[in-house]
Amino acid sequence: MMKLHLSALQITTILREHHLLKTIVKSVTEATYQNVSYDSRAVTADTLFFCKGNFKPEYLASAVTAGATGYVAEQENLAATIPGYIVTDIQKAMALLGAAFYGYPQDELFIIAFTGTKGKTTSAYFSRGILQQTTNKHTALFSTIDRILGPKPEQEFKSDLTTPESLNLFHDMREAVDSGMTHLVMEVSSQAYKKNRVYGLTYDVGIFLNISPDHIGRNEHPTFADYLHCKLQLLVNSRKCIINAETDYLEDIYMAAKATTDPEDIYLYARKGVKPTINVPVDFEFASQEDNLKDAKFTVKRLNEASGLDVSGEYQLALPGDYNENNAVAAIIAAGLAGASVTDAQATLPDVTVPGRFESLTTATHGTVFVDYAHNYASVKALLSFLRKQYNDSRVIVVVGSPGDKGISRREGFGKALSEEADVAYLTSDDPGFEDPAAIAAKIDEHIDHDKVTVHVEIDRPKAIKQAISASRPNDIVVLAAKGEDPYQKIQGVDTHYPTDMVVAKKVVAELEQ
Ligand SMILES: CC(=O)N[C@H]1[C@@H](OP(=O)(O)OP(=O)(O)OC[C@H]2O[C@@H](n3ccc(=O)[nH]c3=O)[C@H](O)[C@@H]2O)O[C@H](CO)[C@@H](O)[C@@H]1O[C@H](C)C(=O)N[C@@H](C)C(=O)N[C@H](CCC(=O)O)C(=O)O
Numbered sequence: 001m002m003k004l005h006l007s008a009l010q011i012t013t014i015l016r017e018h019h020l021l022k023t024i025v026k027s028v029t030e031a032t033y034q035n036v037s038y039d040s041r042a043v044t045a046d047t048l049f050f051c052k053g054n055f056k057p058e059y060l061a062s063a064v065t066a067g068a069t070g071y072v073a074e075q076e077n078l079a080a081t082i083p084g085y086i087v088t089d090i091q092k093a094m095a096l097l098g099a100a101f102y103g104y105p106q107d108e109l110f111i112i113a114f115t116g117t118k119g120k121t122t123s124a125y126f127s128r129g130i131l132q133q134t135t136n137k138h139t140a141l142f143s144t145i146d147r148i149l150g151p152k153p154e155q156e157f158k159s160d161l162t163t164p165e166s167l168n169l170f171h172d173m174r175e176a177v178d179s180g181m182t183h184l185v186m187e188v189s190s191q192a193y194k195k196n197r198v199y200g201l202t203y204d205v206g207i208f209l210n211i212s213p214d215h216i217g218r219n220e221h222p223t224f225a226d227y228l229h230c231k232l233q234l235l236v237n238s239r240k241c242i243i244n245a246e247t248d249y250l251e252d253i254y255m256a257a258k259a260t261t262d263p264e265d266i267y268l269y270a271r272k273g274v275k276p277t278i279n280v281p282v283d284f285e286f287a288s289q290e291d292n293l294k295d296a297k298f299t300v301k302r303l304n305e306a307s308g309l310d311v312s313g314e315y316q317l318a319l320p321g322d323y324n325e326n327n328a329v330a331a332i333i334a335a336g337l338a339g340a341s342v343t344d345a346q347a348t349l350p351d352v353t354v355p356g357r358f359e360s361l362t363t364a365t366h367g368t369v370f371v372d373y374a375h376n377y378a379s380v381k382a383l384l385s386f387l388r389k390q391y392n393d394s395r396v397i398v399v400v401g402s403p404g405d406k407g408i409s410r411r412e413g414f415g416k417a418l419s420e421e422a423d424v425a426y427l428t429s430d431d432p433g434f435e436d437p438a439a440i441a442a443k444i445d446e447h448i449d450h451d452k453v454t455v456h457v458e459i460d461r462p463k464a465i466k467q468a469i470s471a472s473r474p475n476d477i478v479v480l481a482a483k484g485e486d487p488y489q490k491i492q493g494v495d496t497h498y499p500t501d502m503v504v505a506k507k508v509v510a511e512l513e514q
Pocket residue numbers: 038039040041051052053054055056059160161162163164165189190191192195215219220
């Protein structure tokens with residue numbers, strides 16, 4: 001990585017420009033910092049240290065011992081002997097100073113950013129898949145599953161957050177640029193806006209996929225209005241916008257886009273026959289050609305000549321699910337705005353798969369097993385209703401749990417989706433955190449219509465999977481929902497090893513069919 005630094009003058013100028021600087025304590029005007037960090041355990045010599053979040057004063061003391069020579073915080077630390085930049089908002093200050101420290105890498109990347117309650121990861125994989133062809137493998141990816149910064153094996157790793165903390169974000173962008181990447185496809189969570197991880201960042205293309213109730217609770221958003229507000233910020237900060245015209249709250253979303261973007265640069269798409277709830281022309285419509293488990297083919301047609309871009313054509317996907325056609329259209333338009341041709345998209349999409357999304361396992365003597373990351377009402381409903389259409393005479397058996405400490409509305413959502421689409425449910429654990437998984441299962445159960453669904457409770461997830469597969473008959477489908485390819489269970493603050501749903505399912509099937 002190129003040699004980076006940040007001077008006291010740069011810091012004060014940026015903070016003043018953005019009205020964030022309250023005061024400077026123990027000022028040293030000629031100071032220069034060679035590193036930035038928000039974690040005392042990662043501090044080295046000449047580091048500018050950020051005190052944020054659930055912070056303890058002793059972290060700053062350890063940071064100083066490790067070599068920190070300046071700090072940024074919302075409160076002065078009277079025990080500290082090093083200069084302090086006291087600010088009104090530490091997260092905003094950290095994002096702005098992080099971008100400056102890493103030399104504004106965003107200016108050297110064409111950035112596509114997806115938001116939405118569902119489909120971010122899938123669409124991001126689709127767009128990157130297409131752009132890898134267009135850019136000759138020079139497209140980076142920041143997704144919930146993994147981050148890919150360059151061609152070396154060590155530049156591909158599991159993500160901790162959907163959207164990284166600002167210092168990590170700009171660090172990783174810098175590494176991507178230094179590794180020759182020209183494009184970046186990223187997911188932006190509502191939390192990223194809530195916590196100002198992406199403060200000051202502008203995207204070349206921003207996409208709004210959909211919004212439904214989720215992520216509302218103690219550690220996330222206080223209300224749905226706050227969740228929507230955070231998500232809308234993505235469009236406010238995008239040069240060009242793409243909007244799924246079928247989404248709820250379309251008017252709010254369109255208005256947010258229009259606040260900063262010329263309507264000519266706002267692209268709407270919808271499934272053929274769907275009439276948007278606002279009077280704005282749809283630029284692209286799509287229609288299924290084949291929509292089953294073996295074949296996912298659809299066409300896209302340009303409706304609005306004025307839109308400039310034309311991505312009309314016939315496309316094929318490796319991932320079934322009618323909702324994935326919607327995700328793919330967003331990805332195709334986004335890649336098109338980044339320079340991809342229709343042929344690039346047609347050639348690459350048939351090979352793009354997403355770990356933990358719509359993975360299947362066929363068995364000889366039992367039902368077909370699906371592993372899928374669906375984990376709120378909208379996604380479980382979308383998945384199960386698609387599967388029901390495919391297997392109209394089959395029993396639908398679902399293994400599912402809801403997380404502790406977050407996404408409380410999912411409990412009711414799962415109960416509702418199961419009542420509408422399932423025959424048998426095995427309620428189990430999924431990241432119970434500091435809550436009792438049996439109490440969470442009981443909450444889901446409260447919302448299940450027992451005239452429609454037979455409910456079993458087995459908190460041990462591998463046992464629940466075994467019971468569900470064992471009880472299935474060849475024509476049944478068994479859906480292992482919500483965990484995708486997660487290799488852990490979050491229990492009492494610890495990521496406890498879990499072999500993944502697919503590994504458990506394969507083991508069960510091997511035992512049953514040996
Ligand atoms: C609510 C929230 O945004 N929390 C994030 C935040 O926590 P925090 O700032 O309070 O950090 P903390 O871990 O309590 O520690 C406080 C500070 O002390 C520092 N520290 C700590 C220990 C020490 O010895 N020395 C030290 O300096 C830490 O580095 C940190 O800066 O910053 C941490 C990184 O610095 C994140 O890991 C953490 O994400 C939590 C774990 C999380 O899971 N967040 C979820 C809700 C989230 O953001 N999810 C979205 C996806 C959801 C969606 O789709 O909307 C995401 O983008 O991933």
